[in-house]
Amino acid sequence: xxxxxxxxxxEVTEMGQEVTLRCKPISGHNSLFWYRQTMMxxxxxxxxxxxxxxxxxxxxxxxxxxxxxxxxxxxxxxxxPSEPRDSAVYFCASSSGTGVSPLHFxxxxxxxxx
Amino acid sequence: DQQVKQNSPSxxxxxxxxxxxxxxYTNSMFDYFLWYKKYPAExxxxxxxxxxxxxxxxxxRFTVFLNKSAKHLSLxxxPSQPGDSAVYFCAASARGSGNQFYFGTGTSLTVIP
Numbered sequence: 001x002x003x004x005x006x007x008x009x010x011e012v013t014e015m016g017q018e019v020t021l022r023c024k025p026i027s028g029h030n031s032l033f034w035y036r037q038t039m040m041x042x043x044x045x046x047x048x049x050x051x052x053x054x055x056x057x058x059x060x061x062x063x064x065x066x067x068x069x070x071x072x073x074x075x076x077x078x079x080x081p082s083e084p085r086d087s088a089v090y091f092c093a094s095s096s097g098t099g100v101s102p103l104h105f106x107x108x109x110x111x112x113x114x
Numbered sequence: 115d116q117q118v119k120q121n122s123p124s125x126x127x128x129x130x131x132x133x134x135x136x137x138x139y140t141n142s143m144f145d146y147f148l149w150y151k152k153y154p155a156e157x158x159x160x161x162x163x164x165x166x167x168x169x170x171x172x173x174x175r176f177t178v179f180l181n182k183s184a185k186h187l188s189l190x191x192x193p194s195q196p197g198d199s200a201v202y203f204c205a206a207s208a209r210g211s212g213n214q215f216y217f218g219t220g221t222s223l224t225v226i227p
Contacts, residue, residue, distance in 0.1 A: 004157070031213050041116070042219030043158070043203060048212070055212055091157055095213050100146045103215060105157030 002026075004106035006092050012112045018080040021109045024073055025094030033103060034067055034077050035091040043091070049075065082113045117141045118206050120218035128226050133191040135221050137204035140185065144206040148215070149178060149189045152201045161202075162189070194225045 005024040013019055025032050033048040047057040049069045057067070064083070069075040079086055089110050093103040119138045127133045135149075145166035150158035164171040164178045164187065171178050177190045191198055201222045205215040 033215075035217075040219075042120075043205075043217035045214065045216070048214060050212060056214065093157075100207050100209065100213055102148055102160040102163060103213070105150075105159070107155065107157045 006106035010110045016081045019082045021077040023075045023092030029094035029096045031095045033093040037089045084113045117216045118218040120221050124222040126224045127194045130193045133194045135189040137187045143208040146207045148205045150203045196225045199225050
């Protein structure tokens with residue numbers, strides 16, 4: 001089991017540029033979550049998918065943020081255009097089963113927007 | 115508004131002593147709680163959980179206590195070891211929420227050798 005895989009590990013970009021973060025969930029997991037970690041708010045849920053379908057995107061801060069899950073093994077989180085306040089660590093997590101079960105996190109992408 | 119709160123940003127404990135990390139929540143619908151441990155440059159890893167039908171769950175050196183009336187849970191680590199130094203997050207979920215977890219802001223634990 002390779003775990004949840006995120007890429008890139010680090011991303012530095014200039015304000016106004018498009019940023020795409022990628023995630024490969026654990027095989028067989030049917031739920032996928034995108035979180036953002038900041039000092040002030042801790043881990044914030046941005047959006048989650050169940051069986052590739054977005055269920056709740058109320059945590060997405062602005063229209064500049066979008067997420068897709070074209071198949072069970074891949075998801076992207078896109079920020080366009082990026083702003084300095086988007087700088088944070090973005091985590092992807094996946095889980096299995098129909099009931100409540102722990103989330104398995106990737107190692108995150110540290111985004112810096114200058 | 116934060117539905118899960120960890121009011122202590124940091125905690126230092128001597129090796130061998132007990133570490134107690136606290137967490138409060140506001141949503142009475144929460145019925146499943148977890149603790150995660152996070153090392154620098156890594157993702158959070160699941161540590162221990164508790165369901166609202168219990169008030170205590172133990173796994174080795176780690177014990178989680180749940181006080182539903184106070185909407186409070188705590189993680190006890192005994193004895194504390196230097197390798198326990200990490201950031202600890204508590205998280206809560208409500209039945210029927212689709213495994214949607216709300217996390218606290220974390221407590222950074224330092225165990226001093």
